[in-house]
Amino acid sequence: MMAATSFAGVLTRFFTQRLMQQRHASPHTVGSYRDTFRLLLRFAMARTGKAPSKLAWQDIDAPLISACLDDMEDSRGITARSRNLRLTAIRSLFKYAAFELPEHAQQIQRVLAIPSKRCIQLQIGYLSREEVDALLAAPDQATWAGRRDHAWILLAVQSGLRLSELTG
Numbered sequence: 001m002m003a004a005t006s007f008a009g010v011l012t013r014f015f016t017q018r019l020m021q022q023r024h025a026s027p028h029t030v031g032s033y034r035d036t037f038r039l040l041l042r043f044a045m046a047r048t049g050k051a052p053s054k055l056a057w058q059d060i061d062a063p064l065i066s067a068c069l070d071d072m073e074d075s076r077g078i079t080a081r082s083r084n085l086r087l088t089a090i091r092s093l094f095k096y097a098a099f100e101l102p103e104h105a106q107q108i109q110r111v112l113a114i115p116s117k118r119c120i121q122l123q124i125g126y127l128s129r130e131e132v133d134a135l136l137a138a139p140d141q142a143t144w145a146g147r148r149d150h151a152w153i154l155l156a157v158q159s160g161l162r163l164s165e166l167t168g
Helices: 007-022 027-048 062-076 080-100 102-112 129-137 144-159 163-167
Strands: none
Touching: 007 027, 007 080, 027 062, 027 080, 062 080, 062 102, 080 102, 129 144, 144 163
8 A cells, every 4th residue: 555645845946847837827826726726725624534734635626626626606606707817827836746646547537527617708799880880980080189080080980900919
């Protein structure tokens, strides 16, 4: 029987080596991943009765992760999109662990096989011709600023550029 591998050790190496040194992840990504694992560790502690520092890699399996994600949806009211974001962070850790812990390949594959939930994709709304005409008529073209604003609005309407793309 193989010795228990510390979940905390792998998680620490994932943050320091993978996210920070190799991937140069943004502070927002690191924060999002940190929050995900904080929630997962609290859930695991409540389920297993073990402190996060005492959790073994074998304790964090696919049924526990699925139950945690379901609990987040039920108790915290997160959307499918947020659930999928949390799952992405967990999958990233387990992909990293696949190289670190090849002896746990079966458990890792079961976690990586947890499906994402489908999200409702909202259709992008478009302005009607009357709304576009009203926007183009709003600037006073007798002034320099009005001609400039008219040109910006016309460029935006005809090209479909975002505000950040226009100003960039």
